[in-house]
Amino acid sequence: MITTRDLSIALQSLNRARSYATTIILTLSITLGALVTLFNLNYQLLAAPLPYPDEDRLYVVNGNLYQNKQLRLENNSQYPALVEIYKNDSFFESSALVYFWEDVVRNLSGSPRVNVSYVSPEYLQLAGAPLALGRQFNTDEGLDSRVPVVVISYQTWEQMFRRNPNVLEQSLQFGEVDFRIVGVTAKDFIEPQIYKQGRQTAVWLPWDFNDTQVERRNNWRGFLPFRMLTGKLKPGIDPTSAGHELSTLMDAQYQAALAGRSSSVERSVEYRLTPFANKILGDSATRTLMVMGGTLVLLLIACANVTNLILSRAAKQQRNMAIQVALGAHKKHIFLALLCEIGLLMLGAALLSLLLALGSTEVLKVMAAEQIPRIQELTLNWQTLVFALLCALLLALFFSAIVSRQVNYRALNQMLQSSGKGSGVQISPLIRKVLISSQVAMTSLLIIASLQIFLQANRLINQPFGFPLDNVQVMTLNIGNLRSAPTTERESYLKAIRQRLLEHPKVQNASLSLNTPISISRPLWTTSLSHDASRQNPVMAKTTVVDENYLSILRMPLVAGRHINAAEFSDNNRMMLVNETLAQQLEPDGEVLGKRYYWRGDLPHQVVGVVRNASLPGKKEPARLFVRGINVSYPLLVLRHKPHQPLSTTEINREFAHVNRQYKVSELFSLEQARDLLLSNDRVSVWVTTALTLLALSLAAIGIFGVLSYSVQLRRTELGVRMAIGARPATIFYHTLIDSLIPVVIGIAVTTLVVVPLALWLEQSEFSIETSLWGWLLPPLLIIGLTASVTLLSVWKIINKPAIYALQGTR
Incomplete structure (x- = not known):
């Protein structure tokens, strides 16, 4: 049973080893803080009740449209x-x-x-x-x-x-x-x-x-x-x-x-009842659980580091242990003394981790408000406190058990009689190799997963959209009380507004439309095309009503045919453009130029051009249809302004007022802003995976250096003898590196045994994850390079001085 006296002795002991205590508390608190934050978040998403009465009986009803099943x-x-x-x-x-x-x-x-x-x-x-x-x-x-x-x-x-x-x-x-x-x-x-x-x-x-x-x-x-x-x-x-x-x-x-x-x-509708929780959360819990898994691996890597530190300290305290044994202490007394000291360290790490989790929670509320549901409800609760303390208790028991198993009580009992010679506590070569191999395996797994996600997100972020996004603004118009006005009147107002904007000194071109390929809030309008008036087997397409300026403003290239010119718009010709996806769906060979298809009526429209597919990151390009016209009920203006001269809402509303004060800007954004919103999840993925990779590498470097440094100190005399009989510094480094790489290679081999089946499974699965060869090869290369660097750092103080310093034990 731990007493207050035991706690007092442990505190005094830790006070004499402040750097040791600080290192352990900081190492564990950072990784444990991340784990506590993710536990808190996942508890909020998976277990915390919704703040609505009878939430288990609340449902959302949405419809689905089916065509040919x-x-x-x-x-x-x-x-x-x-x-x-x-x-x-x-x-x-x-x-x-x-x-x-x-x-x-x-x-x-x-x-x-x-x-x-x-x-x-x-x-x-x-x-x-x-x-x-x-x-x-x-x-x-x-x-x-x-x-x-x-x-x-x-x-x-x-x-x-x-x-x-x-x-x-x-x-x-x-x-x-x-x-x-x-x-x-x-x-x-x-x-x-x-x-x-x-x-x-x-x-x-x-x-x-x-x-x-x-x-x-x-x-x-x-x-x-x-x-x-x-x-x-x-x-x-x-x-x-x-x-x-x-x-x-x-x-x-x-x-x-x-x-x-x-x-x-062949069409039918279906209405489903979706629980409130499912509707609100979507698949967000899957992503946050994956990140929590990554932070758990980080904690395990940190535990390997801390294990090395605690074992090294136990080796230094073996004389104190020997005195305790000589005075009658049994194994359980040594264990409780270790548990008391380690428990205080774990408690300090847990408390600091809670403070870090509190700060991280506030940062998440700001940075991930658009990506993570229920984030604004997130607070530290009693479940989080219990989780942090439980982690601290389990870690304390784990570390105490590890050290206790390394204690040779018989050797301790004989230690005082042999003037302190012997090894009552010493990290065995097997333990050292296990520590390095486990760290390498966990670090490699984490870095491989992080790099694959990073590389895929980075590809999406840097993927060209297929048309330039700079200097283009999009605005949704609110038409006030003109909704009941005649269509011809509203159309004349919109044309007058477009003309005023075309005459504005900041504007290069302006277009009236219904939507753009990328949008912040407006849903795409879906209609159908068919080959004949009977409208059998129609093809669904995202439809954009455009004027003659639309495609030239967005600079969407044509792969065949031409644009619709201004004269053809004014003559009310029934013409359309389609994108490559729609062309392939209409005709197996994609040859649609000059052909006529039925769209919203009994008179066919002729295809005069095929537009190159847009390339929206992470999205399969849908079938798109571009038809002439002006949408008077939900108008949208697209304008290309002069470089570095965007228009403000006030400027635009001022131009509207010259035509009709009922028209106001309801929404204004640039295509670059729409792109940033579309890529927001990918940018978060890049930042998260970068942080995990750097933290994993840092922890691995610290851990491997600690174990190798300890091993080199044990071999100090041996290395000094080799240098004394003629071994060159490069030879000493080479042989030390070979010894160091053995557990590293074992760790990489373990990782390979896990990763190869996973990679094969991913290729056969329905997950749309594009893996990269560099994502598989770079982590082992980084680990090997890291091992070489820390090995050189570990032996540098020995090989950089004459052999006599190593033989005398001089540092």
Whole structure:
């Protein structure tokens, strides 16, 4: 049993070896801190309950579109289907409609763009949203009531109203409607991230006011990803069975609505119920578990280093142990003394690791807010504290057991009688080799995995997109109360806006469009092409409505044919361009120039050009279709500005005001910003794998140096004798290096036995991981080079001086 006296003696002993204690605490606290941080994160993702009442019964309903039994659109829902499910009370105790969008607040200075969620009254109730002020929506503000009220977030209240206590007397204007503020959510409300990670709603508006035009609300052909239904299942309802029944009901109505359309004969819809937790987390837990595995390997490497340090200290303390044995101490007393001292070191490392984990958590909240779900909920909790202390206890027991097994008690008992000669505690050659081999094996495995991820992420980051991204800005336009204006009127406004921008001194070219190959928030519009008017076996394609300037602004090269010129646009010719992927899907040989295909109507469109595929990192290029036209409902402007002269939102809105003040910039970004967002996960992968590789190499270098340095000191006299009889320094280094490389080669061999089957399995698996030869070869080369360097450093003080210094033991 450990007593306070034992603790006092251990503290005094460690106080006399401060550098030893500091080295162990820092070595373990850094790696243990990383492990504690990842444990805390994975606990949050995998085990911590969601902050919503009855979270195990909360589900999200999304639709899927199938064509010829092949999935064409995933997590895209039809407006009328969602409304039908909402009105159906067979499965859900309570359900809510939600439509995620962005809009411009027109009665605030600068017309700020905010994230909007159009919801039915039940949505905030299902999420258990606490309030700082006012109330939630009530039943009188439900479906078809058209009551203009709004609930705002705490952040909106803080940023736009400076926490004005009279905010409930104010309103927000969207379009031509003033919405009276009736509530403010509490600061600690965690919004369910069921649509997009990192998206925070600024205002919640009633469902009736969503952006879908009234005439399209019964359109069963429209599928969009940003509208869905959430609900709390009734007790005893099986979600899979409920999904099958809903799919049957919705598909029947879908087929009835499209009766007589031959193009839809082979289409069907499916509606699935996804648990809130699955919808929010996605596959993020897999990635964070992999990183946690990497940090666990780092901890094991650090443990190998610490084992060497503790064994070396035990060798130096053998005289004290001998005195204890001479005074009657038994094995358990020696073990408890070791456990007491090592336990204090592990406790110090655990406490420091918690401080490091606390800091790391705050850094993660800032750097990974867009990549990791539930990151803002992350705090150190009692589970994390228990995990850190449990790790410290297990490490203390492990190190104490290792040292205890190396103690030769009989030799200790005879040590005082032989004037201190002998070896009561000494690191055996086998232990030294095991320490090096284990470190090399773990380090190699970690570096191989890290390098493969690093090289793949780096390839994606540096991969050309197929068109230049510099000096291009993209802006989404908000059209205010013009949504009900005639199409010809809105088209004339947009052409006038384009003309004003073309005349701006900073602008080289401007185009009206629907989307770009890379976008921050706008989903791609999917339509179909067919070979004949019967529209059998249609081919699905991502569709972009463009004007004559679009392809020249983006400088997307053609592989065949030509662009559509301005005269052909004004003559209302039915022409289109397709990309290489779509050309191959339309015709096996890809020869589509001059051929006609049916698109959205009974008159065919002629293909006049084939555009080279874009090359978006990590994404297979979809079939793309470019057709002439101007989208007046959801317009998007693409402009190429002069180098280093981007336009601001204020400048653009000023130009809009000369045409019609209803037009405002809803979203403004450059293609370079869109690229950075697309590559954000890959950049995080590069930083994480770089950090793991450098830390692993550093720990391996320290550990190998410690073991080799100890081995060289034991052989100091032997090496001195060799030098005295004529051995050259290079020869001494060479033979020492050969001895050092034996356990290193064993460690690399162990790694190879693990890696080769893994590599073969990856080649046969469905994982899209592109391995690199350098990713396999570089880690062993680095380890061998590292071993050579630390071997030279270990013997340098011996071979750099005359042999007499080694023979005399002079340092």
